[in-house]
Amino acid sequence: MSKQRRIIQVEERVPLAQGIPLSIQHTFAMFSASVLVPWLFGINASVVLLMNGIGTLIFIAVTKGKAPAYLGSSFAFLSPALLLINDPNFGYRYALGGFVMTGLIFCLVAIIIKFAGIGWIDIVLPPAAMGPVVALIGLELAGTAASNGGLILSDTYTSINPKFIAVFMITILMAVIGQVIFKGFAAAIAILISIVTGYVAALMLGLIDFTPVVEAHAFGMPNFTFPLFNLTAVLIVIPASLTVISEHIGHQVVTSEIVGRDLLKDPGLHRSLFADGISTTLSGLTGAVPTTTYGENIGVMAVTKVYSVWIIGGAAVFSILLAFFAPASALISTIPAPVMGGVSFLLYGMIAASGIRLIVDKKVNYAKARNLAMTAIVFVTGLSGAFIQIGDVKLTGMCLATIVGIFLGVSFYIIDKLGIANDTEEPDSLQ
Numbered sequence: 001m002s003k004q005r006r007i008i009q010v011e012e013r014v015p016l017a018q019g020i021p022l023s024i025q026h027t028f029a030m031f032s033a034s035v036l037v038p039w040l041f042g043i044n045a046s047v048v049l050l051m052n053g054i055g056t057l058i059f060i061a062v063t064k065g066k067a068p069a070y071l072g073s074s075f076a077f078l079s080p081a082l083l084l085i086n087d088p089n090f091g092y093r094y095a096l097g098g099f100v101m102t103g104l105i106f107c108l109v110a111i112i113i114k115f116a117g118i119g120w121i122d123i124v125l126p127p128a129a130m131g132p133v134v135a136l137i138g139l140e141l142a143g144t145a146a147s148n149g150g151l152i153l154s155d156t157y158t159s160i161n162p163k164f165i166a167v168f169m170i171t172i173l174m175a176v177i178g179q180v181i182f183k184g185f186a187a188a189i190a191i192l193i194s195i196v197t198g199y200v201a202a203l204m205l206g207l208i209d210f211t212p213v214v215e216a217h218a219f220g221m222p223n224f225t226f227p228l229f230n231l232t233a234v235l236i237v238i239p240a241s242l243t244v245i246s247e248h249i250g251h252q253v254v255t256s257e258i259v260g261r262d263l264l265k266d267p268g269l270h271r272s273l274f275a276d277g278i279s280t281t282l283s284g285l286t287g288a289v290p291t292t293t294y295g296e297n298i299g300v301m302a303v304t305k306v307y308s309v310w311i312i313g314g315a316a317v318f319s320i321l322l323a324f325f326a327p328a329s330a331l332i333s334t335i336p337a338p339v340m341g342g343v344s345f346l347l348y349g350m351i352a353a354s355g356i357r358l359i360v361d362k363k364v365n366y367a368k369a370r371n372l373a374m375t376a377i378v379f380v381t382g383l384s385g386a387f388i389q390i391g392d393v394k395l396t397g398m399c400l401a402t403i404v405g406i407f408l409g410v411s412f413y414i415i416d417k418l419g420i421a422n423d424t425e426e427p428d429s430l431q
Helices: 016-041 045-062 078-085 092-114 119-122 127-148 162-181 190-204 211-216 231-259 262-284 297-302 311-326 327-333 337-361 367-383 397-417
Strands: 072-073 291-293 388-389 393-396
Touching: 016 045, 016 072, 016 078, 016 190, 016 297, 016 311, 016 327, 016 337, 045 262, 045 291, 045 327, 045 397, 072 337, 078 092, 078 231, 092 231, 092 262, 119 367, 119 397, 127 211, 127 231, 127 297, 127 337, 127 367, 162 190, 162 337, 190 297, 190 337, 211 327, 231 262, 231 291, 231 297, 231 397, 291 297, 291 311, 297 337, 311 327, 327 388, 367 397, 393 397
Parallel strands: none
Antiparallel strands: 072 291, 388 393
16 A cells, blocks of 8 residues: 555455455444444344344345445334333334334335435435534434543443543544554554554453353354234334434435445435345344444544445454354453444544535535525534424434425425525625
């Protein structure tokens, strides 16, 4: 490699000796968040790791190897699924039925997009709205990164622990040094190096508990569970699909900005959403959780400039192997939260910065009142904590901001068609 960091493009392969650590880097990035969802549901994580890996390989195949994305466990379904799990009349198997139907909805929407095209996106979510929506993907997660790092008090940390702060600072410092100073292959695995450095620091400070590794069985089959279907349960789950569809579009837009290609056109939004739908459907049929394209892995691509789908595919294979080899999975689970918090601080910030980059690249004119108002309202909606409750589903954050952005985009489009917008008048006519 040259002294300047080389971009490894989407279709590019790398030697195996480089590909393995690059894939492990993506595995580490997704692991803690993806395993957290099944832990909250009270199910074994092995089937989720298996289906995340299989779902990612399906995604790569359906998108013809043109869209680098890792499919991890979706957080959007936590509220409705927990409601069903805790209901004595239902349980997790009925939540799985809702997951299956949600995946089929994704596929149906993808088919509609195939025939309707994507021209509507610039109408319903113009750049002045899409930019802040993309930024909110990272900004919404900022609090999670700070909480994992032990910087703020939470249910996990009821007091500030100097050891956690030290590990967090060492990890993020190494990540920043890697971003700014590392050259060649070291720059490409900067995130992995920062994780290892933080792990060693945590080990020296006595923060690592190897009990899960010692107690883990060598090999085991994932526990498959099959769905049950009930109309009420399905209706409780499927409203969350709006969140995931909005998130999916945002992720494809931000990934397009990072890799320098319009993935909404090639391979097409219909392909990527259809693949996500297949993955979610299969997950529901086997006892896993719905999947979504993962912001953590998008952040890794933004930091390292390694976009290869072969690397993402390698991470998927590692995830499948982890599902059967418990000690390795247990070892990764011993990575303390401050380490992942330090890495996430940079990764989530990169996603937010990509939203700003979208605004700059699209040359949004903030001399126009409509653009200024649209960006301002979308940002405030997403960050204010405002929410709308629909049954048992709460629309908030990026999802609610997307809905507000769509409302404003469509409203301004209608105003333009009626010819009553004041910023479309000729300059000489302004008094």
